[in-house]
Each structure stands twice: as C-alpha cells, then as structure tokens.
Amino acid sequence: MTYILKPRMHHPALKTNALGLTRRDYEGKVSTLCAGCGHDSISAAIIQAAFELEVEPHRLAKMSGIGCSSKTPDYFLGQSHGFNTVHGRMPSVLTGANLANRDLIYLGVSGDGDSASIGLGQFAHSMRRGVNMTYIVENNGVYGLTKGQFSATSDKGSKSKKGVENTESGIDLVALALQLGATYVARSFSGDKGQLVPLIKGALRHHGPAFLDVISPCVAFNNHDGSTKSYDYVREHNEAVNRLDVITGQAAITAEYEPGELREVTQHDGSVLRLRKLGEDYDPTDRIAAANHVQESAAAGEISTGLLYVDPDASDLHDRLRTCETPLNQLSDADLVPGAKALAAINARLR
Amino acid sequence: MDKLSAINDFVVKFANVNGSGSASANGLFAKTIIRMGVPVSARNIFPSNIQGLPTWYEVRVTEAGHLGRRGGVDLAVALNPQTWDDDLQEIVPGGYLFYDSTKPMPPSKFREDINIIGVPLTAICNEAYKVPRERQLFKNIAYVGALSYLINIEPEVVEAVLKETFASKPKLIDANLQAFNLGRDWAREHLEPIGLQLRRADAVGDRIFVEGNDAAALGAVYGGATVCAWYPITPSTSLAEAFTAHCKKLRTSEDGKAKYAIVQGEDEIASIGIVVGAGWNGARSFTCTSGPGISLMNEFIGLSYFAEIPAVIFDVQRGGPSTGMPTRTQQSDLLLAAYASHGDTKHVMLLPADPGECFEMGAQAFDLADRLQTTVFVMLDLDIGMQEWLVEPFKWDEKRTLDRGKVMSAEDLEAGASFGRYTDLDGDGIPYRTYPGTHPEKGAFFTRGTSRNRMAGYSEKGVDYRDNMERLLLKFGTAAKLVPAPVVRKAKKKTKTGVIYYGSTAPAMDEALETLEARGQNIDAMRVRGFPFSDEVYDFIRAHEQVFVVEQNRDAQLRTLIMNEGEIDPKRLTKVLHFDGTPITARFLIEAIGQQLKPVKASAEMAK
Numbered sequence: 001m002t003y004i005l006k007p008r009m010h011h012p013a014l015k016t017n018a019l020g021l022t023r024r025d026y027e028g029k030v031s032t033l034c035a036g037c038g039h040d041s042i043s044a045a046i047i048q049a050a051f052e053l054e055v056e057p058h059r060l061a062k063m064s065g066i067g068c069s070s071k072t073p074d075y076f077l078g079q080s081h082g083f084n085t086v087h088g089r090m091p092s093v094l095t096g097a098n099l100a101n102r103d104l105i106y107l108g109v110s111g112d113g114d115s116a117s118i119g120l121g122q123f124a125h126s127m128r129r130g131v132n133m134t135y136i137v138e139n140n141g142v143y144g145l146t147k148g149q150f151s152a153t154s155d156k157g158s159k160s161k162k163g164v165e166n167t168e169s170g171i172d173l174v175a176l177a178l179q180l181g182a183t184y185v186a187r188s189f190s191g192d193k194g195q196l197v198p199l200i201k202g203a204l205r206h207h208g209p210a211f212l213d214v215i216s217p218c219v220a221f222n223n224h225d226g227s228t229k230s231y232d233y234v235r236e237h238n239e240a241v242n243r244l245d246v247i248t249g250q251a252a253i254t255a256e257y258e259p260g261e262l263r264e265v266t267q268h269d270g271s272v273l274r275l276r277k278l279g280e281d282y283d284p285t286d287r288i289a290a291a292n293h294v295q296e297s298a299a300a301g302e303i304s305t306g307l308l309y310v311d312p313d314a315s316d317l318h319d320r321l322r323t324c325e326t327p328l329n330q331l332s333d334a335d336l337v338p339g340a341k342a343l344a345a346i347n348a349r350l351r
Numbered sequence: 352m353d354k355l356s357a358i359n360d361f362v363v364k365f366a367n368v369n370g371s372g373s374a375s376a377n378g379l380f381a382k383t384i385i386r387m388g389v390p391v392s393a394r395n396i397f398p399s400n401i402q403g404l405p406t407w408y409e410v411r412v413t414e415a416g417h418l419g420r421r422g423g424v425d426l427a428v429a430l431n432p433q434t435w436d437d438d439l440q441e442i443v444p445g446g447y448l449f450y451d452s453t454k455p456m457p458p459s460k461f462r463e464d465i466n467i468i469g470v471p472l473t474a475i476c477n478e479a480y481k482v483p484r485e486r487q488l489f490k491n492i493a494y495v496g497a498l499s500y501l502i503n504i505e506p507e508v509v510e511a512v513l514k515e516t517f518a519s520k521p522k523l524i525d526a527n528l529q530a531f532n533l534g535r536d537w538a539r540e541h542l543e544p545i546g547l548q549l550r551r552a553d554a555v556g557d558r559i560f561v562e563g564n565d566a567a568a569l570g571a572v573y574g575g576a577t578v579c580a581w582y583p584i585t586p587s588t589s590l591a592e593a594f595t596a597h598c599k600k601l602r603t604s605e606d607g608k609a610k611y612a613i614v615q616g617e618d619e620i621a622s623i624g625i626v627v628g629a630g631w632n633g634a635r636s637f638t639c640t641s642g643p644g645i646s647l648m649n650e651f652i653g654l655s656y657f658a659e660i661p662a663v664i665f666d667v668q669r670g671g672p673s674t675g676m677p678t679r680t681q682q683s684d685l686l687l688a689a690y691a692s693h694g695d696t697k698h699v700m701l702l703p704a705d706p707g708e709c710f711e712m713g714a715q716a717f718d719l720a721d722r723l724q725t726t727v728f729v730m731l732d733l734d735i736g737m738q739e740w741l742v743e744p745f746k747w748d749e750k751r752t753l754d755r756g757k758v759m760s761a762e763d764l765e766a767g768a769s770f771g772r773y774t775d776l777d778g779d780g781i782p783y784r785t786y787p788g789t790h791p792e793k794g795a796f797f798t799r800g801t802s803r804n805r806m807a808g809y810s811e812k813g814v815d816y817r818d819n820m821e822r823l824l825l826k827f828g829t830a831a832k833l834v835p836a837p838v839v840r841k842a843k844k845k846t847k848t849g850v851i852y853y854g855s856t857a858p859a860m861d862e863a864l865e866t867l868e869a870r871g872q873n874i875d876a877m878r879v880r881g882f883p884f885s886d887e888v889y890d891f892i893r894a895h896e897q898v899f900v901v902e903q904n905r906d907a908q909l910r911t912l913i914m915n916e917g918e919i920d921p922k923r924l925t926k927v928l929h930f931d932g933t934p935i936t937a938r939f940l941i942e943a944i945g946q947q948l949k950p951v952k953a954s955a956e957m958a959k
Contacts, residue, residue, distance in 0.1 A: 029809075057791070057795075058788055058789065058790060058792075058795060059788055061632070061787045061788070063628075073797070074797055074809065078795070079791065079792060080787075081785075081786075081787035081788070081795050081796065081797075081798070082798065083628075083797075084797065084798065084799045085624070085628075085654065086624075086651060086654055089620065089624045089651065091621075091624075092580075092620070092621040092622075092623075092624025092625050092627075093624050093628035093631070094628060095614070095624070095625050096580065096624065096625035096626060096627060096628025096629035096632070096636060097628040097631060097632040097787070098628075099577075099578045099612040099614070099625065099629050099634065099636075100577070100578060100628070100629040100631075100632035100633055100636070101632050101634070101786075101788065103788070104632075104787060104788050121617055121618065122617070122620075122621055122624070125621060317612075318612075321609060321612050321613070322607060322608055323608065323610075323611075323612050324609060325608070328610070328611070328612060328629075328634045329632055329633035329786060331575075331577060331610055333575070333753050335602075336572075336575040336602070336610065336753065337572075337747075338572065338573065338601040338602075339749060340746075340747045340748075340749050342601060343573070343745050343746070346569065346745065347559050347745055350559035350560055350561045350744075351385075351557070351558075351559055351560070
C-alpha cells in the first residue's frame with residue numbers, strides 16, 4: 001500500500017549516526033509485497049547497512065528492473081533517486097547512470113527472472129565491464145508477480161508448488177559472476193540478517209562490480225517441500241565460509257580470536273573487511289579456488305554463503321576509460337564545446 | 352562513332368573488386384578534381400564484404416553544382432570482370448570504356464556504340480613492381496595516372512594531394528607519384544585525350560568534403576554529448592568511430608583524462624539502456640544505429656518517452672533485414688522511429704539533408720532532448736552518412752550555450768521552488784526534473800514509466816494516467832515549435848502544384864526542379880526538416896491542389912505520417928517512391944513527377 005504514508009514520527013531515543021540520521025530516515029514507502037517475503041528482509045538489511053555506513057541518502061542511486069524484487073527500491077532510502085527501468089535491463093541503465101556521475105553510489109536490485117533469464121546478457125556484460133556498483137539479486141527461484149512459474153535459477157529436480165518437477169539446469173549467478181569478472185562476490189540468505197548486513201556494507205564500499213546473490217524465499221509460490229529455495233531448505237543446507245565485519249573507522253580488534261582465524265582485507269577506499277573463518281580454510285582472494293568451492297559445495301547439495309571472493313585492488317569502468325575526475329554531468333560548456341577556432345581547423349582539413 | 356563531349360559535366364564510374372585497395376585511388380581522383388575548383392558528388396557503392404565482391408565508386412563531375420546522383424555513366428573504368436557486362440550496359444551511347452587490356456578480350460565483350468580505351472595496367476605494373484601486393488595497389492594509382500592524361504587532371508594537384516595524404520609517411524609520396532606517372536606516361540605515349548575534359552574552375556569556394564557520419568559525430572561533440580554507447584552496425588558504425596576520434600583530439604585534458612565515455616555495448620538494447628541511464632543522470636548521451644537497432648531499442652525508447660528522459664539516437668537508414676542490401680541506402684525507418692514502442696508514443700525526429708545539417712542537427716538534437724526530456728532521432732541514411740559530400744564549412748556561434756532544459760538545482764530547491772517531477776508548471780507540457788544527488792532532503796523522486804501521479808508517486812488511477820498522457824501530447828505540440836522549420840523553395844510562377852521531400856533526396860530534387868521549371872512545369876517545393884510537423888507543413892498542402900511526396904522507401908512513410916498527424920486526405924498527396932537501394936536521381940524524379948503531373952487547367956491558370 002505505497003500510497004499510505006508512514007508516519008515520520010519516531011522514538012526520541014532512536015540511535016542516530018554521524019549524519020544525525022536515524023534508521024527511520026533510510027526507510028522508504030510501505031512495502032506491497034506479501035507478508036513474510038524474503039525481499040522485505042533484504043530491504044531492511046539495505047536500510048541497516050546504509051544507516052551504519054552513514055551513507056548520505058541523496059548520494060545513492062537505486063535502480064531496478066521489473067518484478068517483485070524490482071519493486072523494492074521504493075521501500076528503502078526514500079531520499080534517494082530511484083529508477084524502476086525495464087525488465088532485465090537494469091544493468092545497462094545503471095552503467096549509463098554511473099558513467100554520467102562517478103561520484104554517486106549505485107545500488108542495483110534485481111531478481112532471478114530479471115537477471116538470470118531476460119537479463120542474463122546485461123548481467124554478464126555489466127560484470128565484465130567492471131561497473132562500480134552493488135548488484136543484489138533477490139533470488140527466490142520463481143516468478144512471483146506472474147504467479148509461480150519456474151525461474152532460471154530453480155535447481156534441476158526441485159518441485160513447483162503444484163508438484164511439477166523442474167527438468168532444466170539451474171543457473172548459478174555466483175559462479176557466473178566469478179567467471180565474468182565481478183570483484184566482490186557474495187551469497188547470503190534473507191533470513192540471516194547478521195550475515196547479510198555486513199556483506200551489503202562491504203559491497204557498497206567496494207570499488208568495482210560487487211555481486212550479491214541473496215536467497216530470498218517466496219512465501220506465496222516457493223516455500224514448500226521439494227523447493228530448494230524455501231526457508232527450511234536454505235536453513236538446513238546453508239554453509240557459510242566466513243563471517244564478515246566491515247570496519248570503516250579505526251576500530252580495533254576487540255574480541256579474542258585464535259591465530260589464523262581472522263583475515264583482514266583492506267579495500268580501495270580504506271574500508272577493512274574483517275573475515276572470521278568458519279570451518280575449513282577458505283581464501284576469499286583466490287578467484288579460482290572460490291569458483292571451485294562454489295561448484296563443489298553445489299555438487300554436495302550445500303549452499304555456500306559468505307564473502308566468496310574479493311579483489312581489493314579492482315579497477316572499474318571509469319579507470320579503464322580514463323574518464324576525468326569531474327563527473328561528466330557536471331562538465332561546463334567550456335569543457336565540452338571545442339569552439340569556432342577548432343572548427344575552422346577541422347574545416348581546413350576537409351578541403 | 353559519336354564521341355561524347357563535355358567539360359566539367361560528366362559521370363565517371365569505377366568498377367573494382369572489394370579489398371583491392373581501389374578506395375584510396377578513387378578518393379584521390381575525386382579530391383583532385385575538387386582542388387581544381389570543380390565540384391563533384393561521389394558515391395561509394397559497396398557490398399557487405401571485406402574482400403572479393405564487387406564495389407563501385409561513382410563520381411559526378413559537376414561545375415553547375417548538382418550534387419545528387421545523375422544516372423547513366425559517361426566514362427566507365429571497368430576493372431572487375433565479375434561485373435563487366437552490367438558495367439558496359441550503363442555507359443551512355445558515345446561514352447567511354449576504360450579497361451585493363453593486358454588480357455585480350457573477344458570483340459563480343461564490347462559494345463559498338465561506345466569508345467574503347469585499353470590500357471595494359473597489369474602488364475605495366477608487373478614490369479615495374481616485384482611484390483604482388485605492390486603490383487595490385489599501385490595499379491590503382493596507375494589508372495588514375497592514365498585517366499589524368501585522358502581527361503586533363505592537373506598532375507601538380509595530384510602531387511599536392513598525395514603530399515598531404517601521406518604527410519606522416521613520406522616514403523609513400525614518391526612511391527605513389529611514381530605509379531601515377533607510370534600510368535600517365537603510358538597514356539601520353541599511346542593515347543589521345545578524350546571528349547570529357549576537366550577545366551580549372553572556381554565553383555567549389557570554401558566548401559568542405561565530408562561524410563555525414565563524421566559530421567554528425569562532430570555535431571555530437573559540439574552539442575556536449577559525453578556518453579556514447581553503441582553496437583557495430585552498417586551504416587552507422589563510422590559515426591561512433593568518428594565520435595571516438597574527435598573526442599580523443601578535442602575532449603582529452605592535458606593529463607590524458609577523457610571528458611567523455613564511450614562504451615561498445617553487447618547489443619543495441621544495452622546501448623540504448625546506457626544512454627537512458629546517463630540521460631536520467633544528467634549527461635548528454637547518444638547511440639547510433641540503423642533500422643534493426645531501432646527495432647531492438649523499442650522498449651527503451653518508450654521508457655524514455657514515458658519516464659521523460661533525454662536521449663539522442665542517430666539512425667543511419669539502410670535496406671531491410673539480411674546482409675547485403677544493408678550497405679545500400681533507404682529512408683525506410685521513418686514510421687518505425689516516429690511511433691517506436693508500446694503504449695501511445697510518438698517521437699521527435701530531425702531530418703538532415705546533407706553532412707552540413709548532420710553537424711547542425713547533431714548538436715541541436717542534444718539541446719532538444721534536454722529541453723523536451725525525451726528521445727530525439729536524427730534520421731540520416733547511408734547516402735548521407737557514408738558518402739563524402741561537398742558542403743558549406745561547419746559553423747559555430749561562440750555565443751551559443753548548451754540548453755540543459757528544465758533542471759532544478761539545489762539552490763532552486765533551497766529557495767523553496769515547488770517540485771513535482773511530472774507537474775506542468777509552465778503550460779508547455781514540460782515538467783522540471785532534478786539530477787540524482789542534488790539535495791539531501793528535497794527533489795528526490797522515483798522514476799517509473801507510467802503508473803504515477805504528477806508528484807511521481809505510485810498511482811494506478813485512470814485519472815492520473817490520462818492526465819499524464821494528455822500532458823505528453825501537449826509537450827509534443829511544444830516540440831513542433833522547436834524542431835527545425837521546413838525550407839520552402841517557391842516556383843518562379845504561381846502554381847497549384849507542390850512537392851514535399853526530405854533528407855538525401857534534396858540535391859536530386861533541386862536539380863529536377865530546375866529542369867522541370869525550364870520546361871515550364873512550375874512546382875513549389877517544401878523540404879521538411881523535423882517531426883512533429885509544424886502548421887506550415889499543413890498550410891503548404893492546403894495551398895496546393897496536387898502535392899507530390901517524394902521519398903526513398905516503398906510504403907510512402909512520410910506521406911503516411913503527414914496524413915496521420917495532419918488528418919490530410921490521401922488523395923491530396925501523390926506518391927513518388929524510389930526504393931531500389933541506389934540514391935535517388937534527378938532523372939528519375941523528372942520522369943516520375945512529369946508523368947503524374949495533373950494537366951494544368953488553362954482557365955484556372957489564366958484566372959490568377
């Protein structure tokens with residue numbers, strides 16, 4: 001019910017961040033998604049991440065395609081410009097927006113239909129192009145708005161709500177992103193806010209294409225026995241490789257850790273990704289090992305989550321194009337128009 | 352036998368094999384004639400091929416300045432055995448055939464009513480050069496040398512042009528000059544000059560010789576475009592490449608940083624998506640493509656229309672699907688562009704007639720897109736885009752500033768300006784917008800195609816949808832006042848006959864009108880330059896009993912647009928259509944219009 005305005009009032013003791021904003025200031029309109037939808041948890045995680053990172057809401061642009069997930073940018077960061085584009089084409093619009101103004105933060109929200117089917121090409125090319133963005137796929141394995149068709153990320157052998165078995169291979173967007181050149185690749189679960197919020201924070205502070213595959217159960221059409229994207233199934237099969245904290249200030253290590261248990265990765269902008277290892281030894285800066293790990297755990301029927309890969313020294317599209325520091329949308333006439341004298345020289349060459 | 356005789360007024364057509372290196376020799380031929388002060392109109396007719404298929408280069412030498420294609424060939428330089436028979440057929444009686452006589456040809460391969468000039472080019476070059484590739488390449492320059500003697504091209508001018516062309520590779524100057532003289536000396540020893548002669552004139556002035564794609568790309572630079580996203584497609588590829596080259600020279604700062612961004616998209620959909628994203632975020636952006644690309648971009652073009660986002664699309668028109676004909680010219684995307692996408696949509700189009708207008712409209716398109724917050728098409732065609740035309744030099748008014756349209760700044764918002772993204776404050780249908788990142792608390796909005804109210808809030812109410820659609824129509828009416836006005840050429844005598852035409856038809860039309868006028872057939876002419884049409888277009892139609900609409904497509908698309916938008920009776924508009932892929936000619940127009948001209952009622956004419 002987006003036309004119902006949320007009251008702006010909030011508890012006076014609500015915590016504020018360094019900008020003097022409360023968590024409520026990062027909210028958007030009231031969600032129109034189904035009660036219990038995983039997507040709403042992801043919106044809440046985005047709100048929490050932006051609040052904690054002290055993002056100025058107007059310095060972030062949120063983009064989406066079409067579908068349930070693509071409706072969500074209206075439900076967070078109400079003071080950010082948002083753009084609900086066309087189905088499967090958010091990546092190109094985000095790319096263009098990013099080219100126009102390199103100084104803003106770009107957050108793309110998409111779904112498994114939007115990114116793995118109609119938009120697979122744009123997903124792939126935005127990754128290999130190195131667009132500086134956070135790209136979240138809210139992955140529920142099903143078409144929600146059109147009521148329950150399989151999507152391309154549905155696992156082979158999983159069953160629809162009506163009991164029909166999916167006979168086509170599922171696309172693993174994490175495996176693709178790793179191959180295509182994404183430089184921050186993570187998987188998480190909408191039901192694990194503790195894991196998800198830091199992963200979003202790390203992505204927002206990453207320089208380069210950051211991809212998050214967030215499994216987000218669809219309570220209406222894909223939360224039954226036989227689904228591999230249900231709350232129960234994901235909880236039972238979730239295998240996190242690490243636990244992330246994102247440190248943007250000078251915070252010291254406070255907790256006690258065993259030697260070798262912690263790994264710190266400093267990103268381009270100075271933010272530190274502090275990773276606590278879980279289980280087996282996992283090196284998140286080794287892309288090929290990450291790709292192997294993802295495939296192996298999938299073969300074992302597990303869902304590998306956490307920060308799977310990060311290249312802290314990644315370059316982005318602007319670096320590759322050598323664009324000027326001033327955002328292109330702020331260049332003056334003098335910067336842009338070469339003038340009559342230059343034109344006279346061009347005329348002379350054409351005679 | 353008749354020997355065709357003419358000075359500074361004839362057509363030479365070169366028939367070559369693609370990839371044989373003939374293009375630079377043919378270009379040298381044309382440029383040298385221009386340097387002698389004689390205008391030419393030159394057209395490259397090429398296949399969808401890199402090597403092996405036939406290619407032609409047609410040069411019309413025209414001191415009178417008729418820059419359209421004339422039709423017919425006076426001198427054929429037939430160097431491609433594959434097309435020999437067809438090439439011979441095109442020569443007018445009394446004309447000339449220039450060929451490589453190294454291998455003897457049976458008399459049946461010739462025509463008796465034309466003059467045959469054999470030059471053993473292969474033999475000459477095989478003797479002079481050892482490397483096979485040199486033999487091939489210099490053969491091209493050698494035939495220019497032989498021709499120079501036959502039609503009186505001044506060798507000093509050739510030398511000057513070669514020196515400029517190869518300024519950075521001086522070795523090539525001498526090598527080319529040597530080859531040129533090889534042909535010229537042979538011709539002087541064995542042949543006599545022919546009836547077609549060049550004579551130094553002063554008819555070129557300070558005009559420049561340039562392709563429309565190059566000019567449009569330069570227009571985009573001057574129009575302030577910073578983002579270009581494109582996907583390779585003939586005949587628009589060279590526009591993006593020219594933009595790249597111009598930006599490297601004109602938009603690179605001293606520290607090597609680019610004040611532009613060019614992305615080769617993975618397809619046309621991504622290209623227009625990037626353009627729309629950049630436009631939404633306040634950068635001037637464009638893509639260039641051809642008909643198939645427009646087909647693919649339809650959804651985004653509609654989004655640009657409804658979400659009101661500036662975008663510029665250069666559509667270099669060509670033939671329909673398949674490889675092959677796409678290297679030929681057409682004006683067949685007019686309806687596709689005008690009504691692209693789903694929902695009720697219509698789009699602004701600019702219709703340049705030559706590279707000069709490609710530059711002007713190429714720059715203007717960005718002002719219009721920002722002013723109108725919508726997609727603006729610049730409709731070139733292959734004939735304009737990929738051929739070099741002789742046009743007036745480009746001009747730029749130093750006082751001109753880029754019109755960014757209705758954009759609210761942080762200061763405006765701070766000063767309390769009321770902002771509703773889709774609210775028409777000025778009564779022209781154009782709302783105000785903000786760029787993302789403008790102000791911490793004011794001016795943010797959520798962009799959607801439709802389903803929103805005047806304040807950009809989500810709405811599925813019919814009344815909001817209708818309100819928005821009517822405002823968009825009002826905005827389209829505003830566009831009619833902003834696009835370039837039609838150009839009218841009144842006949843010398845008062846007449847009830849009119850003709851409407853546009854784009855690359857212009858030079859052939861001008862020439863046809865002159866000829867028809869000389870025959871006593873007076874026609875008022877209007878060249879339309881923009882869509883939506885202004886009232887002037889409909890007034891012109893109402894002021895004439897018979898109006899020809901000339902275009903280079905099968906379905907009379909401009910006529911359909913005029914009928915549809917102006918509610919004009921189809922009977923008032925007579926079709927004149929040329930759509931075989933070759934550029935329209937004055938000869939075709941004179942015949943087609945002449946045949947359909949309604950007899951002038953003597954009494955009615957007397958009464959005026």
